[in-house]
Amino acid sequence: MVTKIQYIAIIGDIVQSRQLKNREMVQVELHNFLDRINSGPFQNTIRARFVITLGDEFQGLVTRLFPLDLFLSTFESLSAGVFQTRFGVGLGEVSTPLNDQAVGMDGTCFHNARDAVNLAKKENKSVCFAGFEKNTALNALYQIVSYIQENWTERQRQVITIDQQCANHSATAKKLNISRQSVRDILNAAKYDRYIEGWKGILELLRK
Numbered sequence: 288m289v290t291k292i293q294y295i296a297i298i299g300d301i302v303q304s305r306q307l308k309n310r311e312m313v314q315v316e317l318h319n320f321l322d323r324i325n326s327g328p329f330q331n332t333i334r335a336r337f338v339i340t341l342g343d344e345f346q347g348l349v350t351r352l353f354p355l356d357l358f359l360s361t362f363e364s365l366s367a368g369v370f371q372t373r374f375g376v377g378l379g380e381v382s383t384p385l386n387d388q389a390v391g392m393d394g395t396c397f398h399n400a401r402d403a404v405n406l407a408k409k410e411n412k413s414v415c416f417a418g419f420e421k422n423t424a425l426n427a428l429y430q431i432v433s434y435i436q437e438n439w440t441e442r443q444r445q446v447i448t449i450d451q452q453c454a455n456h457s458a459t460a461k462k463l464n465i466s467r468q469s470v471r472d473i474l475n476a477a478k479y480d481r482y483i484e485g486w487k488g489i490l491e492l493l494r495k
Contacts, residue, residue, distance in 0.1 A: 291380045294334055294348050295493070296389070296400035297355075299362075300408070301343045302371040313370050314339075320365050321345060329358060335389035346400070348381070348389045351494045356486045359414070364448075371413075375404025378418035378493075421492045428492070432485035435478050443477040446470060 301313065317339060324347075325336040332354070337347030355376070362372065377399025383392045399418030407415040413433060416425040439447065450459040450470065460467040474480070 293351065293378055294381055294394075294396050295351060295353060296346060296348050296377045296379070296394075296396040297337075297353075297358075298344060298346045298375040298377075298397075298400045298404045299372050300374075300404050302373060314342075316365070316370075317345065320362065323365075324358065324361075329354065335386055335392065338388040338390055340390060346389045346397075348385070348392070348396070351378075353493075354490075355493060356490065373404060373407040373412065374414045375400040375402070375407055376414065376416045377401070377403050378416075419492065420495070425489060425492050428485050428489050432482050432489070435482045435485070439477050443473055446473045447477060447479060450474065 301317070321337045321339070325333060329349075332350045332352045333347060334350060335348035337345055339345045359374070377396050379395030379397070379399050381392055381394035381396060383394065386392055395418065403415040403417035406417070407413065412430070414429050416422055416429070419425055446459065446463065449462055450456065453459045453462060456467045456470045456474075460470045463470070
């Protein structure tokens with residue numbers, strides 16, 4: 288019996304795009320961001336490049352090893368203050384030949400991603416999953432990490448962002464000109480350890 292390859296389709300939808308006063312600028316920013324995603328550290332796990340499809344939507348096709356956590360955090364940092372986006376993440380097969388860009392293809396992964404983004408719209412969530420064996424667990428885990436992140440203060444976000452770029456807490460402390468204990472205290476107050484564990488669970492479920 289031949290086992291077909293399963294891929295993850297990701298559909299992004301800009302929230303209330305028609306009401307944006309700077310819609311033309313948003314389109315330019317989105318193009319630039321997708322170019323960075325397609326040519327950056329993500330490209331080894333991208334099977335069909337991310338592309339704008341409906342003006343306020345875009346989609347891409349990736350493998351199960353795609354670093355979704357890094358993708359979402361990068362997207363959030365680049366789009367902060369410009370626009371908000373909701374995502375549908377769907378697992379399934381591709382029933383047509385693969386293209387260089389994620390257009391002109393069909394399959395259950397795209398159908399599931401569409402169901403997921405529609406669910407995100409309906410329930411006012413930023414990310415939803417569909418087509419996975421552990422959909423309920425994935426959606427619940429993401430709500431937990433999202434809740435933790437939404438409650439970070441600006442100072443906590445700053446320290447976390449720098450800590451993610453540094454080799455250890457000592458390097459973070461040096462860059463911020465504070466003590467290593469202060470870094471630990473800020474991360475603990477932000478429940479950063481629980482955030483990391485939550486994402487480990489999400490990525491594990493995505494890759495099974």
